[in-house]
Amino acid sequence: MTCRFYREQDVAALIDMATTIEVVEESFRQLGTGGAENVPRQRARAPGFILHGMHASAEYLGSAGWKMYSTVRTGAKFHVGIYDIESGQMIALIEADQLGQMRTAASSAVGARYLAKKPVTQLGLFGSGWQAEGQLTAMATEFPLTQAFVYSRDEGKRQEFAERMSDQLQIEVVPVHDPRQAVEDLPVVVTATTSKHPVFDGNLLAEGALVCAMGCNWAHKREIDVVTVRRADNWVCDSIEACRGEAGDLLLAEEEGYFDWSKGVSLSDVIAGNAIGRNNQDSIVVYKTVGLAIQDVALGTKFLQLAANNPEVGIDLPF
Template structure:
């Protein structure tokens, strides 16, 4: 069985090919049961959680991502989240590969944002503003640069030093002009694409800041209680999601406006299935403000795992 480390997984998932792989999987679809959540008691510590995210293409490939969330690890100086992906042959059941789940998740999440931007961002979009300085920030820069002519990146975070560090690394990795910024409003008002990946409970991106033609990409705030954009951003934007079922139940940027009546379910223009299949054409004009919300799907993990396996076999 093939074993791919974090570095090997990263090498096996170049963003240009990964975006195409996600596009193809959303076009054809796969079997994707609801993810499983299991509470696990840990004596003397907060309960842990095991997440199982299965998906399969009948007769071809089957896979499951196993995620352990261990709050007690903070006391041990260990990451709270550990993840692996097991890919199997969909016909024989043979185990084919064990793939680093953290790197797979980070790259496929960024690639889903880039896939949406391929349909929703202006073709000449070149100024990317990244909100957040966590693991996803560099991945989002690389992924968006794979589908749009990004030449300038502004990184905002609550810690300016961290934002500047991310910007320096982005410059080295992707050869773009990048800087850490302390004024989010000024950065957003000048942006072509705003990509947010935070754990914020309160809106960071204000609708009044959005200029005509801006594309907003909301990756963080994965719980109904969390939010990265305000109601005005929803009102001013054409709203899109990765999956309707996921986003209307999980991400606060969609669930909260739905609950308050600011957004109606039928007003969500399309999801990635409909965009990839041509059921909705995407951006309607260069003046349109588009907003994309993602919460992730097992389909994306499966598409990435298949690509990583095939790439590593070449």
């Protein structure tokens, strides 16, 4: 058994968002029923450099693996390694920026599938970057969206984003100049920013709204304010264990006395039927994601299944 190396363009050619959403949903279900195990992110630092690592096993797929990525001032490099659990052989090394964007977005879409008040034809989006693009694509794949209201601090970027995504998704993407317009009266609000501070006023949330907060995975940062956390009736994490280590949105609210981890549940338990994710139609729900390696391993394994039918994709590595 050889190990093959795959580049970003290979992933983009073979994986679509609809497939990704179904793969990620099943990975959550397996976490909830014992068919998979996830180990949260750890970080090693040097001056100007951070190495981030996380890993998981997917017994239900016969695979396991890790995601490693480095960040420096000029950017990040992502890789996923996949192993066959029967032989212990590493079978793939995958460039994983595209893969990571898609599984992150799919997590929000799966969360909204189980937690949002239906129907969902409109949403608010904070951010106009790479991750925001994935988030909007996933939500438009999952729901019959007609409008999205997008706010980011840079007027030019949000205008360009709105024009590009309107054309790409064939929905009306409206750039707004006031954060209020991306929150009020909307059933879903998604935050996909790099902000260290809350990006909207939680008092503006409609009854029954779902907030998908995915941009922050550092304990000292938050995109949603204490008001949002306090107003929520349900708090759902992609993983309680992972969020307790790095979800600043909730950790800082806990420090201030507005959140208790005993009230939170993992999405895997909601999907497996072991926990309640939404009390009723008027409940405000917060879905907090920091990203899980099981999603990378599951999607990487699905990619390998598709690549097996495309032998021209990838190259063999000498180990």
